[in-house]
Amino acid sequence: MNEILIDKTGQPEVITASDGSLTIAVPIRIKRRGSRKAVALPDGSAVQPRPWDDTPTxxxxxxxxxxxxxxxxxxxxxxxxxxxxxxxxxxxxxxxxxxxxxxxxxxxxxxxxxxxxxxxxxxxxxxxxxxxxxxxxxxxxxx
Incomplete structure (x- = not known):
């Protein structure tokens, strides 16, 4: 199995499996923004919302x-x-x-x-x- 792990610095670690499968593990936290969800990264920074997500609730x-x-x-x-x-x-x-x-x-x-x-x-x-x-x-x- 191929596995890609992303540590807290954002650097991926690739692990190759013999059967060719791929697993991706990403350390993120999903944060609720009204009825929408936002991603908070491990270092605490937030993913910037897309322009159409900036509409006030x-x-x-x-x-x-x-x-x-x-x-x-x-x-x-x-x-x-x-x-x-x-x-x-x-x-x-x-x-x-x-x-x-x-x-x-x-x-x-x-x-x-x-x-x-x-x-x-x-x-x-x-x-x-x-x-x-x-x-x-x-x-x-x-x-």
Whole structure:
């Protein structure tokens, strides 16, 4: 059997078998990126995503919208969330839920951005009735 082993430095080691078969062992770690998977190499570096994999996830877009809409109110560009909703052509309740995302704990925001939230946590879980205490928010994720 032919066997190619790649050590942590990325250097392959070729082992030849008498029956001509080939086995390839590659030390990689598969990391979840939203609904996609990413490869982490043994040295800790990540494989760069293909250009079409750079699209933000829906929860990342919602987080960005929430911050943008809150900034519109804080800067005086809009007086209320109702005004923001009207300008954006969105439902006021939707705008309010997305603005709720601006109160998330920093580690939850980081998990959203690096796509490491548990798959069972939904946008609705985080945006509707979001507790203000970060420990309570973390409890939503840890259930």
């Amino acid at each position: 829906p929860i990342q877009l919602a987080l960005a919208r929430g911050h943008r809409w809150l900034a519109m109110v804080e800067s005086g560009e809009a007086r209320t969330l109702s005004e923001v909703a009207e300008r954006e052509g969105m439902d006021r309740a939707y705008v309010s839920r997305m603005v709720n995302l601006t109160t998330l704990a920093p580690d939850i925001v980081a998990a959203i951005l690096d796509e490491t939230l548990p798959p069972e946590v939904t946008l609705f879980d985080l945006a509707s009735g979001t507790p203000l205490l970060w420990d309570e928010q973390r409890a939503i994720i840890d259930r």
